Amino acid sequence: MTHTPHSLEVPGRVLNLDHARARHGDKADRMVRLLAVGDPLADAVILEMDELGKEGRYALNAGLADGLAGLTERPPAITALLEQLETLPAWVDPGMLARGEVASLSIPGLWFELSAITSALVHTYSSPAIARLLTQTGRLTTMAPRRLAETAMWAGQATMPGGLLRGAPGYQSTVQVRLLHARIRSSALKRGWDAAEWGIPINQVDIARTWLDFTLKSFGAIAALGIELTKAEQNSLYQYWHYIGYLLGLEDESFYQDVTDHDSAEELAHLLDMSIGAPDENSRALTAAMIDARVGALAAAPRPLMSRSELTDLIHAILRRTFGDDLAAQLGIPDSAASPFLALTVLANKDARRWQTFSTEATTLAIDENIAAREAAARSASVSGGPTYQQHAQTGAAD
Template sequence: MSHTHRNAVIPERVVNLDEARHRHGAMADHAAQMVMAGDPLADAVIAELDQLGKEGRHILNRGLADGLASLGEQPPSAIEALLRQLETVPSWIDPAQIDRGEVALLSVPQPWFEICAISSALVHTYASPAIARLLAQTGQLTKMASRRLVETGMWGRQSTLPGGLHRGAPGYISTAQVRLLHARIRATALQHGWDTAVWGLPIGQTDMARTWLDFTLTPFTALAAVGIDLSAEEQKSLYQYWSYTAYLLGIDERFYQGVTDHASARCLQNLLDMTNAEPDDNSRALTAAMVSATAGAMAGAPNPLMAEDRLRDLLHGLLWRAFGSELSDHLGIPESDATPLLPLVALLNSQARRWQTFTADSAETARRENAQSPGPDEAFRLPGGTAYEQNIAVPTTALSTTAESGPPGVATGSVFTRRRQA
């Protein structure tokens, strides 16, 4: 499946390309060109839905839930093409791994994953000025941050639990919905004057690859900062599982097929970071809103770990330790009183994790307990529905409406769900 033209014009947002070529070779030009590439299958579905209206949405949702075969002999052509790709499991995927779920994630104690993973993932995504510009269009950053926490938590939980990515399962459906929401936002932004010569295509392939890293490498970099490291085998499992997620999200395979561990993921992340401009005011505003929303949600949960101001300070310390001083400064993350204590926390966590994973049986017990821990209440509905429900079926009349509901920053969501239920 082709995503771009070889002679694509490189937008102004791409910086340091000569240095990137020296360090990363031909992959640098590929990443630069893919800033202008979308997702042809999902983009075609959005165009088809705009023609078919409500009935098209019903067909699409039925196909996602019950499979392409449930749609009869002549389903709409774009919907048929997307469903056929989604339902074609690549030969490099082991179905047994989908049965087990994302075992690296499930091996992490849920409180630490909730504290570290979602904040680091979204904040690093916001470090891209192009992504931050698109997401900040609404101007309602606090409301947007809270919704993104909820929706990202629901998607992450559904897509990583055992069996979650089997056809028709909740994680499979929500992953396809995230993909289609990206396509809807892409179409809407282009209709409302998005400057591709400067910023590239909205949520283009390179940005999608960045987001993929922000839900693989970035969370576990933050977790490593508190002593929760993955073994070589766990890293291999992590990237194998998430390669299938990348496939379902429509990400160009050249970005993820060679990523098999943290080292190769860091190489790709280095390429994407060095060709991005420094974080801007939008990045800093989104970061501040996300930290505040995360601290507020966790402080509002039953039996919170600590008060909201201390949670905010802890998040600052974790992000500072995970990202380093230079990026933290650019993102406006202040130094934290908690930072000097984190090495001690890391030591205690590393010792606890050693015993948790000491035998195969103890590791499996921990994963099973994490998988059964409270997660998002699927019966709960956000006001107005999810971003997918609000924006997928018909053209959005203003970019601010789409941006407010915006894409989940493609963590488990129990903390955020418990707050909503309280």
């Protein structure tokens, strides 16, 4: 960790800081400070639950389901977290939460499944610091199908109408993901994680970067397939995800609250991406495992659209179109024979999107149909033993 004229301790992972300051001003130094910050409220809950055992987990889970007011015993750290969660920021529109995240709900399930979650995870893995932590915290390359299903389950619950209302499935799962992050952070530090080189594990910058992966990067992949959001749809997307960021423990609102559309999201993404190293062997291993898991899930469908090799080619083509040849090559994503055919897909999706948004009635019908399809898929989806974040909520163990 090095000292700078700005009296900051700069982790070794930070590159190009002078260039970042020249382009992004004080936000570059704020980024460096946030590399040393985890999630104080959630970190305190992990310590408290370890002290209290089953009683602590019961109080937390009851508070998430039914609210702080229903608790007879109020452990201080759990109480502080619930107070933060139950304080709805002034900028949150309750009507928005009732509607759900309408931008993602307007996307046909096939394209969302093929491109959005897959691209979000690929970009997450492209960070050497995040990839290092994930490979060190246990079997992610062999557990990829489970992690993929868990991520899709969480994102689906969090974006459904009413999903983030207090006590709803998306609200609870988002906070459970937050607490799982705190558990992983605590475990990594106990195992000797090199914070001087990599920053605090799952720090505020890493959370913000992942937040961008499920907004900018997911919808960049969808746009690459011809389904583009209007400016108004982008505003709605980021407004909704601001609240998800709040629930996930992003505490410095000034760091991400000025992101209101893809252009402003690109500015924050530029800062975060220009200051980290290139994808490494951990990034490539995680990317390959995730792609294989996605192909396996699609090939196992009752009536798969195409063969396993064709699905692999298609996903490779989507990722290369989304991220460009340079980053794709760094992640070990090969050229694909399916790439030329995506141009036809783009034209077809643009036409379909034009009809879907032709009128308010058409838009509403499309969203209603997609919600019904999601609900049907959720009823048939399962993860053995429940998602890891739910297991952690019940047992206090991260795996």
